[in-house]
Amino acid sequence: MYYFKGEKTTLTRQKLVCKLENQANQLRQDSLKMIYRAGKGHPGGAFSATEIVTALYFSVMKIEPAKPKWPERDRFILSKGHACPVWYAALARRGFFELSHLDTLRQTHSILQGHPVMTKTPGVDINTGSLGNGLSLGLGMALASRNNGFKYNVYVILGDGEIQEGMVWEAAMAAGHFRPANLFAVVDYNGLQNDGFVKDILGLEPLVDKWRAFGWNVKEIDGHNMNEILNGFEWLQKVGGPAVIIAHTVKGKGVSFMENIVEWHGKTPTKEEFELAMEELIVGGGNG
């Protein structure tokens, strides 16, 4: 038995995967429109995280969009906060707020800030944007469930570049020590950061060994293969936290001319590029 949009569904695994793929495509289109309208944003990292965010918000996480502050909700932390357009799109599509807000990204008085802010956006559990902080914030939430009596899981999405921040490893070490069973991380390993390829700027390898050495359970997946993503999240539940999925992804995934091109980290498409990208996304929109 699987969940789709908070409801138990009789869909087969194959059908569920298909529906989630379509959903991911819609979120990509939403994100692209948002960034194009805002005239600023980070398409590359939003697209690399799209399938992961989709799986969590449309199948895996225990959330109630009508009650964004429900104390027992699963927590989601987008530590790579600049990828927030895809998250905002997921929150809107799940009903945390009206879709019309998506048109206001980064504008004055918008509930959708350039980087996530918990006091402005329903469904955002904590601020992020300054890189390297999310795992500590998630660790705090995860440990808190030992004291506040609420049962929930915490999912932290880390960028690959951001784990160059030392604080991530402070948190990783503390999680290895306190062993919160409800703390799960996903590294969106798209291989690019602002200035270039991660391997050229400050390489992370051997990344699996690093997490293992800090006492974490580790699994590698293809971060765009929905079936592998669902398997990954099932694995997390099985092994328990602290556990991390290293998701191999492609920056700019879904738009041919953005894929694996460093400039699309924080570039806004021109009108022509926007139309071309939308066309590609609509054509490549799955068949579920």
Next chain:
Amino acid sequence: MKAITLRQVFGETLLELAEIKKDIVVLDADISKSTFSCLFHQKYKDRAYNLGIAEQNMLGVAAGMASTGIPVFATTYAVFASMRALEQIRTFICYPQLNVKVVASHGGLQVSSDGVSHQGTEDLAIMRSLPNMTVLHPADPVSTRELVFAAAGYDGPMYIRLLRNEVPVIYKKDVSFTIGQGNIVKDSKQAQCTIVATGLMVEKSLRASEILEKEGIDVRVLDIHTIKPLDQDLIISSAKKTGVVVTVEDHNIIGGLGGAVAEILGREYPVPIEMVGINDTFGESGDPEELFTNYQMNIEHIVAAVKNSIARR
């Protein structure tokens, strides 16, 4: 009550509070024996986490915990809280107004022999500049206990500056303390100057006032235990009454109590202000009293500053 360290008072008060407020969680970064939160750790193991020598992570964890509704006390030293973990306090605690009390021992030159790396001499200025932050700096053991109780009843970000070494008691037990309201600890109808002091400098200011009194100069002395929000009404009315003001703090004269008082009086009621504090420099190792003398922050310097301020009237 004999002279005792404010950090020890804090630790003992936290233990008292733990009985009443059963939801408090305490976080530490390997100096709980120094901040005396070890007392809480020993008794309430399941409500305390020692996160090791990793202050940024500790304040991040504090924010995450507080986001679920838990009141958090996180302890470290002033230098590490206000500088190493500043961004975590700013963006993840102050901005979303989370209920985290950052308890920072080792403020000022009074830290003494550990030297500059452990002397928090800019922390008040830094913390005061953060929106949504409340900044406390108690003067003595009695007020520390009362203000820690008051802090526990306040829902929001707060920085509480404590001191390494012993300080004398200046308050009787029945005095009341309110966050945001300064206390008049000495007054006279003929007061010619207001000494606005904070922390252990309140006691030094009282002793300076006795010397001045013998010379025929009466002063009003304020204990500004809340650096932010500043008790503007009391400071303005005191400036109106006495005409000149001397600020006294164990902190850089830039941006701390002196800066805060100058900002409000500059806007509302400009009067001559003299500032006693660390004169925009770093400290060094040494006996606290020797340091205060060498850095021109001791009783005789407060006396001189009062006379200078009156001469500028």
